[in-house]
Amino acid sequence: MSLVLTTDAVPDREKAAYWSDALGRALVPVAVTPRAGTPFDGRIVTDRLGCLRISRMEADAKRLTRTPALIGRSPQDLVAVGIQVAGTATLVQDGRRAELGRGDLVVYDTARPFSVSYPERFATHVFQVPRAVLGVSDGDIGLVTGTAIGTGHGFGAVLRPFLATLAASAPSYAPDVGQRLAGHVVDLFATLIADQAHREPDGSRAHLVRSVRAHIDRHLGDASLSPASIARAHHMSVRYLHRLFEGEGITVSRLIQRRRLEACGRELARRGRATPTVSAVARRWGFVNPAHFSRAFRAAYGVSPREWRGLHLETPA
Structure with a gap:
């Protein structure tokens, strides 16, 4: 029905x-x-x-x-x-x-x-x-x-x-x-x-931007992921990489951080399984400095990672 x-x-x-x-x-x-x-x-x-x-x-x-x-x-x-x-x-x-x-x-x-x-x-x-x-x-x-x-x-x-x-x-x-x-x-x-x-590459800006975004998503857990490593993987200069993203409304570094924070936020909010520590979640998604992770998370979501987890545990499913 x-x-x-x-x-x-x-x-x-x-x-x-x-x-x-x-x-x-x-x-x-x-x-x-x-x-x-x-x-x-x-x-x-x-x-x-x-x-x-x-x-x-x-x-x-x-x-x-x-x-x-x-x-x-x-x-x-x-x-x-x-x-x-x-x-x-x-x-x-x-x-x-x-x-x-x-x-x-x-x-x-x-x-x-x-x-x-x-x-x-x-x-x-x-x-x-x-x-x-x-x-x-x-x-x-x-x-x-x-x-x-x-x-x-x-x-x-x-x-x-x-x-x-x-x-x-x-x-x-x-x-x-x-x-x-x-x-x-x-x-x-x-x-x-x-x-x-998987359309044939045409060398266009749009194709390169899509490829960079997919590379970021595949390597979020790699702490060494950076504009320099992305540029090397795509055989381009860091300067050219930044030029590619001038029309995207976000820098490459900010995109990496945002995607990592989104992954952490999803994992911290999940229920029904053994819950890893906040620091373990942060490391899994490429954050090596716990203090930096907490500051970035609070800036993005308005609460600390632990408060975020607590809010989702308290909210009825």
Whole structure:
């Protein structure tokens, strides 16, 4: 049975809070900021086919933000593929901006912060699968997230009509059929990621930036990871590396630190297993100086690593 959530009967003053809760139930926890001074209306319908969750959303202009604190509240890491059905959107993840028009696809990772801005009323379909079932590397996922994928040709042109039909017919499938379809969708998403991540290098700035970001994600635990080591691995000068990132909204050093802090924040917030010490988590993700780690963590999240862990242990699951 479909989960249908709508603001139709919600008082105007409560709609933003209701919509934030609705998206948390249907998708993942996010902060919702409607456009100031305008009424807000939204509707989302969600169906499950095996491990696949399909949501059809239509709403007024707003901004969605997924923060490290909200990520810590999620029990499972998901990879999402969105289809922009109507209106436009801008998705930002890891400093990359995906400008989406009607028909475009986008891949994003719910285990990392992101924001989506919808400047006008829009419609979108969102397909979510557990990251663990995809069978693709974190590096490949990192090469693809936050990038608009056109559907006028190539694999996107094959995938879009299938996903559109699946979203429209999702409620009609029997559980065993839905399970089989979910398996096929997982294979298709893995193929989409591989297709985008392993295109022939063209020497372009965008390709080099994607390659550097994937290298950072693969080597976060290496304490020697630095702009100099990254430049050596990519056979370029440090100066050229910094020039590549001039348009990314973040320096290479800051990106390394942010990704390490995100990894530490996720690990410190996890439950249900033996919990390593804060210093062990810091070392695992490349921080060699405990005092520096604590200062950086507090600056990013407003609390110390131990306070962060305590807040998540105290919060009901």
